[in-house]
Amino acid sequence: MNPLFRSPYLCLLFWLLSLALCFGGATFLATAQEGPNMGASYQQQAIAISKELRCPMATNQTLFESQAPIAHELKGQIFSLLEQGYKRDEVLDFMVQRYGEKIRYQPEFKPSTMALWLGPLVLLVAGLGLGLTLIKRKSASPDKATRSV
Structure with a gap:
């Protein structure tokens, strides 16, 4: 038998640490899985918004369809605004204020x-x-x- 486990206190401590690691790991995995779901939600919202906005560089293409460098930059900006807590309408208003009414694919x-x-x-x-x-x-x-x- 291992000399470390001869003491009942050390044996109890070993089992408590093992249980703490198991439950702590499960808790970590649960919170780690929530993070990407939140990102996926922002990603879906960003895609929906980018389908409503016109690319400033590409002719008759939405931001979602365009491969222009400015389109990639604007898609990233939409995503970051959503992460900061902006709502869909607030993001659209921000883009209209910055680029004018022409950025909307369907104007008001x-x-x-x-x-x-x-x-x-x-x-x-x-x-x-x-x-x-x-x-x-x-x-x-x-x-x-x-x-x-």
């Missing part, structure tokens, strides 16, 4: 952007109206020709 509905939002609808209604009037005229013309003959 306000008087200065009303043409962007309502223009396609007005053109669609005008096109449908023009098409219907042309169809009515065309269908009315053959009737007049058959009546006069």
